[in-house]
Amino acid sequence: MIVHYRAWTESTQHKFEDTWHEQRPFEMVLGKEKKEMAGLAVGVSSMKAGERALLHVGWELGYGKEGSFSFPNVPPMADIIYEVELIGFDEVREGKARGDMTAEERIGAADRRKMDGNSLFKDEKLEEAMQQYEMAIAYLGDDFMFQLFGKYRDMALAVKNPCHLNMAACLIKLKRHEEAIAQCTIVLAEDENNAKALFRRGKARAELGQTDAAREDFLKARKHAPEDKAITRELRLLDEHDKAIYKKQKEIYKGIFGPPPRPKPKPANLLTRMWQWLTLICQWLLSLIYRLFKRERRKAD
Structure with a gap:
């Protein structure tokens, strides 16, 4: 059977093998697998082609009491988690191993x-x-x-x-x-x-x-x-x-660095408006006085 799998130790979460990342499908012959892959073989044997599963393998069916200090590096008595996909079976089709x-x-x-x-x-x-x-x-x-x-x-x-x-x-x-x-x-x-x-x-x-x-x-x-x-x-x-x-x-930068908008005129406050009205009244009074003065002068002449 052909599988893809990721494997990591349960206690340390150390991933030590990933055939997906390596783009390297793994061939497994049931009954002839390596001793440290016995647990993986047991789990995969009940799967269907195309199925994915998460398998928990105790250290007894994994890398054992001693672990592995070469490749892969697995601590002693480490339980292993496998994320595995069974790609398919190939034993019967070709007639030979x-x-x-x-x-x-x-x-x-x-x-x-x-x-x-x-x-x-x-x-x-x-x-x-x-x-x-x-x-x-x-x-x-x-x-x-x-x-x-x-x-x-x-x-x-x-x-x-x-x-x-x-x-x-x-x-x-x-x-x-x-x-x-x-x-x-x-x-x-x-x-x-x-x-x-x-x-x-x-x-x-x-x-x-x-x-x-x-x-x-x-x-x-x-x-x-x-x-x-x-x-x-x-x-x-x-x-x-x-x-x-x-x-x-360009549109964003134009909005940021373009010419600043003209400030809108602020509405005059109450004091300003009173001053404007007072100025108008004074101008009107001066104009009235000036006209009266001119009329009286004509009469005197």
Whole structure:
């Protein structure tokens, strides 16, 4: 069976293994597991494909009284918590254990899993498709790939890399963008000029708002696939996004640093209004006196 799991000690909450983070599915053969994984095997044996569970394993069925001071580092008598997902079973389908397969047989089995995943992907069954891709990748684990060279390594990568890229496509659709980036990065570690890996990583980064990193990926992808219209479209969308951000910032800064508004005239208080009325009355009285004086003077003349 193929599983993903995270493991940490219950008392110290020290995480000592995470196959999800490492993008490395783990193969477990029931009855042949390592002694320290006996508790994990017991828990997984009752699970169904695709199921996730949180398992509590006592130290007796874990790393025991002595613990482990190499890798992984587990204290003595440490109870362990496993977060585990059973990806699927593979004992019956191929008719023999992986350890008994030739390199061609393992690559062929992985390719069949990849094709099954592609069919599920076309039907929009994304979780089921990813299970098949992970099963395929499990056939082509690091230990196996390390032993390959020449045409066999090329054959294996021709199956393994598309599985990672197809998983990235599923994860983007499921909006699990960080995981999609990790899948693309695995491919780019083998093939730094892979346009499809650069494009999908750029798309995931753009969705996370990492626009500078996304543009860098898209520009590299366009360099190796200049006719790809999807890459051109994504670069245009990034430019439009940047223009919209610049326009918005310009409006904000204009409001902050623009000319100050004219102060509104304050309404006069009571004392001011009385003074204004008194001034008007005085002016009227002076004007009246002046007219009377002029009339009397005319009479005298």
